[in-house]
Amino acid sequence: MCGIVGYVGSRDGVPIVLEGLQRLEYRGYDSGGIAVAGASALRVHKAKGRIADLKSSLPKRIKGSPAIGHTRWATHGAPTDVNAHPHVDFSERFAVVHNGIIENAPQIKARLEADGITPVSETDTELVAHLIGQAAADHEDPVEALRSALSHVEGAYGLAVVDAQHPDRIMVARLGSPIVLGLGDREMYVASDVGAIVRHTKQVVHLEDGEIALLEADGFTTSTLDARPVQKISERVDFDAEDFDMGEHQHFLRKEIGEQPEAVERTISGRLDERFSTIKLGGLNLHPNELRSFKRVYILGCGSAYYSGEVGAQLIEELARIPATAEAASEFRYRNPVIDPDGLYIAVSQSGETADTLAAVEELTRKGARVLGVVNQVGSAIARATDGGIYIHAGPEVSVASSKSFTSTCVAFAMLAVHLGRIRDLSPADGDRLITALRELPAKIAAVLEQEEKIIEAAGWLSQFENAMFIGRVRGWPIAREAAQKIKEVAYMHAEAYQSAELKHGPLALIDAQMPVVAVVPDDELHEKQRSTLHEIRARSGPILAISHHELPTELAERTIVVPRTEPELEPILLNIPLQLLAYHAAKALDRDIDKPRNLAKSVTVE
CATH class of the missing domain: 3.60.20.10 (Aminohydrolase, N-terminal nucleophile (Ntn) domain)
Structure with a gap:
């Protein structure tokens, strides 16, 4: 560090x-x-x-x-x-x-x-x-x-x-x-x-x-x-x-958020295989028969890498129908885990040098597990210690807070999920559908970035509060967790993330006019249930900022940031982009040291 x-x-x-x-x-x-x-x-x-x-x-x-x-x-x-x-x-x-x-x-x-x-x-x-x-x-x-x-x-x-x-x-x-x-x-x-x-x-x-x-x-x-x-x-x-230069931007974080269309383009470049409706991932170093033999996937990472792993686990379960879980690498090796001989382990790290994640890889390797890496830095320790993996090619990321590497990692997991799915039971039609959506992602990320003025206004409103709550369900849950971390990292605001349905099981006691709620509310099969949660919050005078695919009525949310639609499985990737800008502009409104937040460093190479 x-x-x-x-x-x-x-x-x-x-x-x-x-x-x-x-x-x-x-x-x-x-x-x-x-x-x-x-x-x-x-x-x-x-x-x-x-x-x-x-x-x-x-x-x-x-x-x-x-x-x-x-x-x-x-x-x-x-x-x-x-x-x-x-x-x-x-x-x-x-x-x-x-x-x-x-x-x-x-x-x-x-x-x-x-x-x-x-x-x-x-x-x-x-x-x-x-x-x-x-x-x-x-x-x-x-x-x-x-x-x-x-x-x-x-x-x-x-x-x-x-x-x-x-x-x-x-x-x-x-x-x-x-x-x-x-x-x-x-x-x-x-x-x-x-x-x-x-x-x-x-x-x-x-x-x-x-x-x-x-x-x-x-x-x-x-x-x-x-x-x-x-x-x-x-x-x-x-x-x-x-x-590594800031260029015309005031902060590296804003520069790197703006680089995400190009970063995602690099992540998918040369990997979309329209002919066979699948994804080419030669760096896995695993034959399709080997990939079919795994009965479970375990993803390990720290901080934003862990949250991207949660996105990845959902994608793998949904598209490849393999049970998958994500876990904080910092806890993994200290709980004396049972190593699954039929499991595929994936270590996630932007730097490829994160000490807790590297230690988990070394523990897994000692016990004979098959380990892949999803990293940004070519030649990094985790890249060399694993059996294969995916380089995300997001480019250098200087700001302490992760942005483009988080997004590119989620894209890498989407590609891995399609690759695993096509080896198993994912249809060619679904493969084509998702490949088309992946190809369209850079342009849709750029469209979100064009809403910056509206997000600046929402960030100014949010920065007036001392606390905030972020909520989401299923696909939106890891995005809510990542967003809460971002606002803590760069704006120094106290923030917590909860599954929307869990509010009524305790956290709802915190809701009042001074507890803003940022709700990730995609137009998915849970949209109506999400609306019920928003009604519960509004009934207790809780102010709401919604991230959704259409403008919500004011009785549900005072503010809505509208995100373009994509295929349902990939929606978390787009829903996260305005939340990155929200954290950045809240920190800017509060005059924080955005690229070098207090007490934090970029590559955590100590335990």
């Missing part, structure tokens, strides 16, 4: 690192720092706050190469100058930046203090720096010192280390937290996310868990923690630096 950037080469690395940190600020933004190794001395500068604060306070003497930097989202210790990375060992020879959590930090700290080393910060990262410093007394090769230090560490880490005695290299290591190497022309880069370095190189190498790399200007070498050499093959990234 933090950002790492490093550079080694003939140029001044400081501007390169600072630029990369700004691109990673969505991953952590409560403090930052930079370290340069040169002339047998380290130069380190750290500052609480955003990267802009770090840049404005940076001394002119901080320049050169190699350089490493970090933008932090606090886990151990408050966001302060002292707790900011990089951290330096007791000999002031090594500087370390670190993503992840050291689980045996108390034991390491006790050991260091027994050896007369007193940490100055509250962080677990500083302890790693001291371990490297201690190990260097016994190992002339600093890579061996790093390897020795890490043998005492339990937990997750992505590390970059510079050494004042070797000011021509960067050492990096990975275990459970992403690290990518960038290959340049007699220069090398390291980052926790390729977006930080894509302006400088498109050739990258992903480190695997348990690997160490030594970077020098003219290349790199990789090995395992037990010193076995590893050969790596570089990959080319498929997006540009401009994808």
Whole structure:
């Protein structure tokens, strides 16, 4: 949940690192720092706050190469100058930046203090720096010192280390937290996310868990923690630096909501098979006979990925007639689940690095389950750890709140459901119907976006309240959950989501004139029952904003946002779009920090 950037080469690395940190600020933004190794001395500068604060306070003497930097989202210790990375060992020879959590930090700290080393910060990262410093007394090769230090560490880490005695290299290591190497022309880069370095190189190498790399200007070498050499093959990234720019928009979230027609177009591109009325998903790496053999589907994700999994589970049950459920990955492995030998497990993650979801994948793999991934980031940890899957190709998503990746993931599940259904009992006519609807989705999303002025007015009205309730039934239920999360994330409004029919079983006690209700009310088989729920709310003076396929009468809802019709199975995808804009404009009306909401970070790479 933090950002790492490093550079080694003939140029001044400081501007390169600072630029990369700004691109990673969505991953952590409560403090930052930079370290340069040169002339047998380290130069380190750290500052609480955003990267802009770090840049404005940076001394002119901080320049050169190699350089490493970090933008932090606090886990151990408050966001302060002292707790900011990089951290330096007791000999002031090594500087370390670190993503992840050291689980045996108390034991390491006790050991260091027994050896007369007193940490100055509250962080677990500083302890790693001291371990490297201690190990260097016994190992002339600093890579061996790093390897020795890490043998005492339990937990997750992505590390970059510079050494004042070797000011021509960067050492990096990975275990459970992403690290990518960038290959340049007699220069090398390291980052926790390729977006930080894509302006400088498109050739990258992903480190695997348990690997160490030594970077020098003219290349790199990789090995395992037990010193076995590893050969790596570089990959080319498929997006540009401009994808990480805000362009004409005030916030990345609004830009990314507006990019959804193009994102969905990429998700479906090349996958709609009109000839056989089905979907082509070669990345599943499963023969149709294998897919027919699964008796149940289990979907795991966190946050918005979990809610998209709920949409997916409904689609799979409805179209493929396979029992399917979605569950929070953060809970899955801790409840000692019974692994279904006839089940297909699907892990969902925009970043492909979500720690809780990755841990669930590893637990499933250990127990012999078949696991697929639905991810956005090519080459990510979950993509590499699963047996196959679907890349959603939504493009880079910078804002902490998910928008286009949520929508594209729902589209990916719709395609998977059609694919599974056509292998089973879904008719060619239904396959054709859904393929046509999928092809029309981008234009219909664009039509929803054109209603922004009406949504702005509704958001201004909603932002006057302190609380809100979101309701939906069946297909609308996961959309209500996702919408409630969005309004909490970016507008800091207290919001809850309930199944519409459950209001009368308790939550109806909360309804009064100060409890607005946002109701997802499609024109489906449950529409009349939904109207009954709206009458119950209005009878208790509850104000209602409806998301529906036609304008509701004012006795049911003061405001209605009308969404174009599509095939019933795909309606949740369109119903969610105005709710994204609603959260965005409510946050804007309340003057929130929309792209970097307090206490949150984009890629949750710690448990």
